[in-house]
Amino acid sequence: MSETLTTAPALAGLDPASAEVLEEWTYSMQAQDLSPKTIRERLILMRTVGREVGPLLTLTKRELVRWMAGKTWASSTRAQRRADFHTFFTWLQDEDHRVDNPAAKLPRVATRSVAPNPFTVDEINTLLNGGIYRRTRAMVALHYYLGLRVSEIARVHGRDINRATRTLKTIGKGRKEVTLPIPDPLWELAQSMPEDGYWFPNYVANKLFAAGEGHVMGNSISGVLSDAIKRAGLDHRPHQLRAATATEMHRAGVSAFTIQNGMRHSMMQTTTKYLLVEPEQIRAGLDLLPAVAIPSRSSRGHGPR
The missing domain is CATH 1.10.150 (DNA polymerase; domain 1)
Structure with missing residues (x-):
């Protein structure tokens, strides 16, 4: 829309x-x-x-x-x-409105890497079973099962759902139109949502629409989810539900290329910021290294080394 x-x-x-x-x-x-x-x-x-x-x-x-x-x-x-x-x-x-450019040499911004902090499956279950309304449960499900951004969740319309192919059409960053398959757990919920109308209509006026004439804004989705997460006693931000999508796919053995496409990232570097790799996963990889013989003593000279 x-x-x-x-x-x-x-x-x-x-x-x-x-x-x-x-x-x-x-x-x-x-x-x-x-x-x-x-x-x-x-x-x-x-x-x-x-x-x-x-x-x-x-x-x-x-x-x-x-x-x-x-x-x-x-x-x-x-x-x-x-x-x-x-x-x-x-x-x-x-455009000749100014001779100088005050932003030409602004201080460079230091880059800081932040460790991924995705929701665990147990935490998502805690959130979903914490007494939140169906509308909020749908937001959580779209964030996790499809990895949608809050702006994409806000725009979901019943006509975006193809019930024959069980897919959802959305417009992502760069206004790229993509079609995503709806997994079984989300499909059951999707059938209970409006077939013709926004899933999250705006009951009050916002920057885009008069009251009742469109959908909520992405920051409204973030606000609702943030409140629900806080009430559930979880230390997360809503966007980390999307990080859980990438992390759980990775744990299940899905290829990095598939995850990148599913998250709709143009660069793999962005995808890696979402993935939490745990020590046991690294251990499993290290255990696959071909074995080499480690001598118990040095071959130099005659004494033990």
């Missing part, structure tokens, strides 16, 4: 010059055929900077660095924001 983009809320509260260039930038991004989600997130970021720091046409590198330094972002988020700033201010230069 398609999304519509409304720019007015993202431009409200800015100085006139900033609002004008952001509106022009919106048209430029639409002409590049960027996704509504990407455009919306970039506009929200620049609107926030314009409000909290100052006019976008006179903002300095020093002001931008100080503002970024005060944010408690994850390193991946910080790196993405840095890239967004570079894209925006480079565009301002190209």
Whole structure:
């Protein structure tokens, strides 16, 4: 199902010059055929900077660095924001709105590797049996059994389900349309969900739809799941249900190439960030090494070594 983009809320509260260039930038991004989600997130970021720091046409590198330094972002988020700033201010230069580029030499973001922390099967069962509603159980199942992202879960529509082939069609990152097979445990639940309508309709207005006219946002899915996870006493984030998908497939002996395709990652490096490899799995691999004879003593000289 398609999304519509409304720019007015993202431009409200800015100085006139900033609002004008952001509106022009919106048209430029639409002409590049960027996704509504990407455009919306970039506009929200620049609107926030314009409000909290100052006019976008006179903002300095020093002001931008100080503002970024005060944010408690994850390193991946910080790196993405840095890239967004570079894209925006480079565009301002190209369009002759600014002579300088305050984002040209922003500090590089240190990369930090985070160990995977997927849900275990027992933890998923604890979550599902913790008194959560059918709607929430469906969110958990889509996250785990299909490895869907929260934005993809939010958009599931009854017409996305092909009941003859038992598959689900979704639009992933980069607006790539993919068809995923629905496994048996999820199929039973799918049959109880609406055949014609969003599985997770919005009962209140959001950034995309008036109340009752569309689906919830991805952050609403995250919020519902986060609350359920907290009530269950589990130390996880919702996205780690998706990590469980990759990890359990790997444990079952599924090839890395298949897992990468199932997770819909363009690079294997991304897939490996989701996989938890336990010591016993490494031990099993080491036990398969061809044996070599380890002498009990050195052959040098005559005495024991």
